[in-house]
Amino acid sequence: MKRAGAGSPRLNGLLILALVVLQLPIARAQPALAAPGDVIADVATPEGQVLSKSIAFDGRYLYYTEYNGTVLHRIDTPPAGGPSAATGHIDIAITGAPSGINAISYDAGRDLFWAAGGDGVSIYELDKTTGIATLAFTIDPATNRPGDCKYLTCSSEINGLAYDGTDDTLWYSPDATTRVYHYHTYASAAGSAVLVDGTPYVDVDVPPNDMTPQCGYDEASGVAVGGDDLFILGGGCPYLFEYTKTGTKLGWIQYAYPGQSPWEIACDNLTYPVSVFWARDAYYGHIRAIQQPASGACGYGGLPPVARTLKVTAPASVNAGQPMTVTVVAEDLRGNPVPQYGGTLHFSSSDTSSGVVLPADSSLTNGQGTFSVTLTKAGAQTVTATDTATTSITGSVSVTVKPGAAASLTLGAPATATANQSFNVTVTAKDRYGNVATGYRGTVQFTSSDLLATLPANYTFTAGDAGAHSFSVTLVTPPSESVTVTDTAN
Structure with a gap:
């Protein structure tokens, strides 16, 4: 001009x-x-x-x-x-x-x-x-x-x-x-x-x-x-x-x-x-x-476009503990990007478990930015970005967190049992964050301190087990015995 x-x-x-x-x-x-x-x-x-x-x-x-x-x-x-x-x-x-x-x-x-x-x-x-x-x-x-x-x-x-x-x-x-x-x-x-x-x-x-x-x-x-x-x-x-x-x-x-x-x-x-x-x-x-x-x-x-909302995008699903990229774009009332947006964002999540990693409070560049987020609790979770000064400027994305690979086996059993009477125990495979490892397909074997115990044969988990399976165990020798389950490959 x-x-x-x-x-x-x-x-x-x-x-x-x-x-x-x-x-x-x-x-x-x-x-x-x-x-x-x-x-x-x-x-x-x-x-x-x-x-x-x-x-x-x-x-x-x-x-x-x-x-x-x-x-x-x-x-x-x-x-x-x-x-x-x-x-x-x-x-x-x-x-x-x-x-x-x-x-x-x-x-x-x-x-x-x-x-x-x-x-x-x-x-x-x-x-x-x-x-x-x-x-x-x-x-x-x-x-x-x-x-x-x-x-x-x-x-x-x-x-x-x-x-x-x-x-x-x-x-x-x-x-x-x-x-x-x-x-x-x-x-x-x-x-x-x-x-x-x-x-x-x-x-x-x-x-x-x-x-x-x-x-x-x-x-x-x-x-x-x-x-x-x-x-x-x-x-x-x-x-x-x-x-x-x-x-x-x-x-x-x-x-x-x-x-x-x-x-x-x-x-x-x-x-x-x-x-x-x-x-x-x-x-x-x-x-x-x-x-x-x-x-x-x-x-x-x-006036120059004013940010009314934040559009937050992320992968539809991610494994627990796996970092994912989350993108945030400031948008106006009509869903158009607002490159002039200069606010500071705070990140939160429905997943408050140990091991969750969220970005520090951050600003956007030309109205948009990418961030790394790590979630750990399996199931439907959300990640939310909110303007620290104007909390009505916010946006969320839903993410399905899938369990990670099995890292441990847990054995669920009653606190007491009667000699020579069978009882059920449940073996559950869990990832490092405590989620049931539904994808576990390993083979387990049982041992016991009771040399007379009747124990299950080795068992290979299937998709139908979804990471957990019940077995029958009989102990004979009182007063106290232990039962142990291990993965045959680990």
């Missing part, structure tokens, strides 16, 4: 070079070769050339409506390149918004859309599955829009609405405005909008933070936010501007957009190798992905 104030001859030369590059055909630009402002993907909507206002991305799908729309459309994100035809198209009827819907913005924390009504002053929470719109608050033109968009009057057409998860607020941009308003997501006692103290709006017409040097005039259109800065489209102008949330123009990119002017944008740092803005064309019937000025400059859903 070119930075504000870059007016030296050397930088002007670079600007000319950049404009020459933008004259090249880029409709099928590939992410690996693209530059900020280039089109990464292009999809034609099934509705074709209709007056459009909105675009949103929920971490998996694209959503949009028409101007004052009563239908929420959903399609798959397209492959890089294009133009391509839309796939996965479904329609969701919108109810509860009498004037229809203009702009929408995805809130990843609540997993819903914020939506501007067709009257320009009603702000709704829109359920993305049912299409039910619930009024959140109403903007009072007299008190909630100071300066009246710095235009003749604020339009009822809302070109931009952006949820900001850093402080749970909304940025609101009517058509042809030079002032982008900033509201809390909650209503006043009277049900009206509440401007954010300190940053109630951002102006795009006050030098040196105006759009005139690039566009020739000042007019805000679509707006997006997903991190530290605010991104604002120039209305009818092929420039996308980056502002601080206090109104300082940081820079801009000229985007290579082959259709008409886009009206709204949405952030996506997941779908392609590069981060993009989804831009909905006002009339042409296309949705295009434009490369962001920097990787992760604008994260989807209002």
Whole structure:
């Protein structure tokens, strides 16, 4: 992104070079070769050339409506390149918004859309599955829009609405405005909008933070936010501007957009190798992905992805005492990886036996990590990773621990016996951790201190024994005798 104030001859030369590059055909630009402002993907909507206002991305799908729309459309994100035809198209009827819907913005924390009504002053929470719109608050033109968009009057057409998860607020941009308003997501006692103290709006017409040097005039259109800065489209102008949330123009990119002017944008740092803005064309019937000025400059859903859970994976089964590799990936609400996750993990297990080895408290690298875990108790066990600061960020995996090889034989017998009367003893093969060695197939032999004892013949364990077998023994000589069992090979 070119930075504000870059007016030296050397930088002007670079600007000319950049404009020459933008004259090249880029409709099928590939992410690996693209530059900020280039089109990464292009999809034609099934509705074709209709007056459009909105675009949103929920971490998996694209959503949009028409101007004052009563239908929420959903399609798959397209492959890089294009133009391509839309796939996965479904329609969701919108109810509860009498004037229809203009702009929408995805809130990843609540997993819903914020939506501007067709009257320009009603702000709704829109359920993305049912299409039910619930009024959140109403903007009072007299008190909630100071300066009246710095235009003749604020339009009822809302070109931009952006949820900001850093402080749970909304940025609101009517058509042809030079002032982008900033509201809390909650209503006043009277049900009206509440401007954010300190940053109630951002102006795009006050030098040196105006759009005139690039566009020739000042007019805000679509707006997006997903991190530290605010991104604002120039209305009818092929420039996308980056502002601080206090109104300082940081820079801009000229985007290579082959259709008409886009009206709204949405952030996506997941779908392609590069981060993009989804831009909905006002009339042409296309949705295009434009490369962001920097990787992760604008994260989807209002801010860079936030870890909500940990995905823990491990082998389905492992032998007792055998180290296994456990993988942990931080994921957001939609199951997408969160490479920015920087928490510390604590590991625990349902297996609390002696010999269990768990990792020390650890952090992840780029949101993922592999660890060595050793369990010792046979049966179904779990391994759990939990964020030490936010315990709701957690994840578990189930592992079946199989017994190890037999390391010992135990002989179960009654405490007393009657001379010349048989009694049962049970031989159990166990691994080094005390688990029954169900795979034991050795041959056992019996000996006794009682030279007159009747002892079982040598016996070879079978699969049906599952590591344990009962035998009959008769002792003759009182008062105390012993019976011993050993493996013939060991």
